[in-house]
Amino acid sequence: xxxxxxxxxxxxxxxxxxxxxxxxxxxxxxxxxxxxxxxxxxxxxxxxxxxxxxxxxxxxxxxxxxxxxxxxxxxxxxxxxxxxxxxxxxxxxxxxxxxxxxxxxxxxxxxxxxxxxxxxxx
Numbered sequence: 220x221x222x223x224x225x226x227x228x229x230x231x232x233x234x235x236x237x238x239x240x241x242x243x244x245x246x247x248x249x250x251x252x253x254x255x256x257x258x259x260x261x262x263x264x265x266x267x268x269x270x271x272x273x274x275x276x277x278x279x280x281x282x283x284x285x286x287x288x289x290x291x292x293x294x295x296x297x298x299x300x301x302x303x304x305x306x307x308x309x310x311x312x313x314x315x316x317x318x319x320x321x322x323x324x325x326x327x328x329x330x331x332x333x334x335x336x337x338x339x340x341x
Contacts, residue, residue, distance in 0.1 A: 239327060241270050241271065241272045242272045242327030242328075242329075243327060244267075244270070245262065245267045245270045245272050245273040246324060246325060246327065248261060248262040248265060248267040248270075248273045248276075249262065249272060249273055249275075249276035249277075249324035250276075250321055250324045250325060252276065252277060252280030252281075252283075252284075253276075253280060253283065253317045253320040253321045253324065254317070254321070256280060256283055256284040256287055256317075257284065258280075259277050259280035259281045259283075259284055260277065261277075262274065262276065262277045263277050263341070271329075272327070272329060274341060275329045276320070276323075276324050276329075277341055278339055278340055278341040279320055279331065279332055279336060280320070281340050281341060282332075282335050282336070282338050282340060283313070283316060283317065283320065283332065283335065286313065286316075286335050287313050290305065290306070290309035290310065290312075290313060291306070291309075293305055293309075294306035294309055316332050316333070316334075316335065319332060319333070320332055
Protein backbone atom coordinates (compact mmCIF):
# COMPACT_ATOMS: atom_id res chain seq x y z
CA UNK A 220 0.00 0.00 0.00
CA UNK A 221 1.15 3.48 -0.71
CA UNK A 222 0.75 6.47 1.47
CA UNK A 223 -1.33 9.35 0.21
CA UNK A 224 -0.04 12.78 0.93
CA UNK A 225 -2.39 15.60 1.53
CA UNK A 226 -1.73 18.65 -0.51
CA UNK A 227 -3.33 21.95 0.17
CA UNK A 228 -4.54 23.91 -2.78
CA UNK A 229 -2.37 26.97 -3.32
CA UNK A 230 -3.93 30.25 -2.37
CA UNK A 231 -5.40 32.19 -5.23
CA UNK A 232 -3.05 34.85 -6.52
CA UNK A 233 -3.88 38.31 -5.23
CA UNK A 234 -6.17 36.80 -2.59
CA UNK A 235 -5.99 38.75 0.66
CA UNK A 236 -4.59 36.75 3.53
CA UNK A 237 -5.51 37.07 7.18
CA UNK A 238 -4.68 35.05 10.25
CA UNK A 239 -7.08 32.52 11.73
CA UNK A 240 -7.36 34.13 15.19
CA UNK A 241 -8.35 37.43 13.59
CA UNK A 242 -11.03 35.65 11.58
CA UNK A 243 -12.36 33.76 14.61
CA UNK A 244 -12.57 36.93 16.68
CA UNK A 245 -14.34 39.02 14.00
CA UNK A 246 -16.70 36.53 12.31
CA UNK A 247 -19.83 38.13 13.74
CA UNK A 248 -18.73 41.58 12.56
CA UNK A 249 -18.04 40.18 9.11
CA UNK A 250 -21.47 38.55 8.82
CA UNK A 251 -23.61 41.53 9.95
CA UNK A 252 -23.38 43.54 6.73
CA UNK A 253 -24.38 40.65 4.49
CA UNK A 254 -27.63 40.23 6.42
CA UNK A 255 -28.47 43.95 6.50
CA UNK A 256 -26.28 45.63 3.84
CA UNK A 257 -26.68 49.17 5.20
CA UNK A 258 -24.73 48.04 8.28
CA UNK A 259 -21.50 47.49 6.31
CA UNK A 260 -19.80 50.19 8.40
CA UNK A 261 -20.25 48.37 11.74
CA UNK A 262 -16.86 46.56 11.55
CA UNK A 263 -15.20 49.89 10.70
CA UNK A 264 -16.41 51.72 13.81
CA UNK A 265 -16.04 48.96 16.40
CA UNK A 266 -12.92 47.44 17.88
CA UNK A 267 -12.64 45.32 14.68
CA UNK A 268 -11.46 48.37 12.71
CA UNK A 269 -7.84 47.17 12.79
CA UNK A 270 -8.77 43.70 11.55
CA UNK A 271 -7.85 42.90 7.93
CA UNK A 272 -10.56 40.21 7.93
CA UNK A 273 -13.28 42.63 9.06
CA UNK A 274 -12.10 45.34 6.64
CA UNK A 275 -12.13 42.89 3.73
CA UNK A 276 -15.71 41.86 4.46
CA UNK A 277 -16.79 45.47 5.09
CA UNK A 278 -15.49 46.32 1.60
CA UNK A 279 -17.37 43.37 0.09
CA UNK A 280 -20.52 44.45 1.93
CA UNK A 281 -20.24 48.04 0.69
CA UNK A 282 -19.92 46.84 -2.90
CA UNK A 283 -22.84 44.47 -2.29
CA UNK A 284 -24.92 47.43 -1.02
CA UNK A 285 -24.05 49.49 -4.09
CA UNK A 286 -24.99 46.58 -6.36
CA UNK A 287 -28.32 46.22 -4.54
CA UNK A 288 -29.04 49.93 -4.96
CA UNK A 289 -28.12 49.76 -8.66
CA UNK A 290 -30.36 46.73 -9.27
CA UNK A 291 -33.28 48.43 -7.56
CA UNK A 292 -32.84 51.78 -9.33
CA UNK A 293 -32.41 50.29 -12.79
CA UNK A 294 -35.15 47.73 -12.15
CA UNK A 295 -37.70 50.35 -11.15
CA UNK A 296 -36.79 52.92 -13.81
CA UNK A 297 -37.13 50.64 -16.83
CA UNK A 298 -40.72 49.71 -17.54
CA UNK A 299 -41.50 46.06 -18.19
CA UNK A 300 -37.89 44.85 -18.71
CA UNK A 301 -36.88 46.27 -15.35
CA UNK A 302 -40.00 45.14 -13.56
CA UNK A 303 -40.18 41.62 -14.94
CA UNK A 304 -36.53 40.74 -15.62
CA UNK A 305 -34.02 42.97 -13.80
CA UNK A 306 -35.77 43.19 -10.42
CA UNK A 307 -36.65 39.50 -9.99
CA UNK A 308 -33.41 38.04 -11.37
CA UNK A 309 -31.27 40.77 -9.83
CA UNK A 310 -32.86 40.19 -6.44
CA UNK A 311 -32.25 36.43 -6.69
CA UNK A 312 -28.62 37.07 -7.67
CA UNK A 313 -28.20 39.44 -4.71
CA UNK A 314 -29.64 36.87 -2.30
CA UNK A 315 -27.21 34.25 -3.65
CA UNK A 316 -24.28 36.68 -3.25
CA UNK A 317 -25.35 37.50 0.32
CA UNK A 318 -25.50 33.79 1.20
CA UNK A 319 -22.06 33.24 -0.34
CA UNK A 320 -20.68 36.16 1.67
CA UNK A 321 -22.18 34.85 4.91
CA UNK A 322 -20.74 31.38 4.27
CA UNK A 323 -17.28 32.77 3.47
CA UNK A 324 -17.30 34.96 6.59
CA UNK A 325 -18.55 32.12 8.80
CA UNK A 326 -15.77 29.85 7.53
CA UNK A 327 -13.19 32.55 8.22
CA UNK A 328 -12.28 32.87 4.54
CA UNK A 329 -11.46 36.04 2.65
CA UNK A 330 -12.90 35.04 -0.73
CA UNK A 331 -14.13 37.69 -3.10
CA UNK A 332 -17.75 37.55 -4.20
CA UNK A 333 -18.26 36.59 -7.85
CA UNK A 334 -18.84 39.43 -10.34
CA UNK A 335 -18.81 42.30 -7.81
CA UNK A 336 -15.98 41.19 -5.51
CA UNK A 337 -13.16 42.49 -7.67
CA UNK A 338 -13.81 46.12 -6.75
CA UNK A 339 -12.14 47.74 -3.78
CA UNK A 340 -13.47 50.89 -2.13
CA UNK A 341 -12.32 50.62 1.48
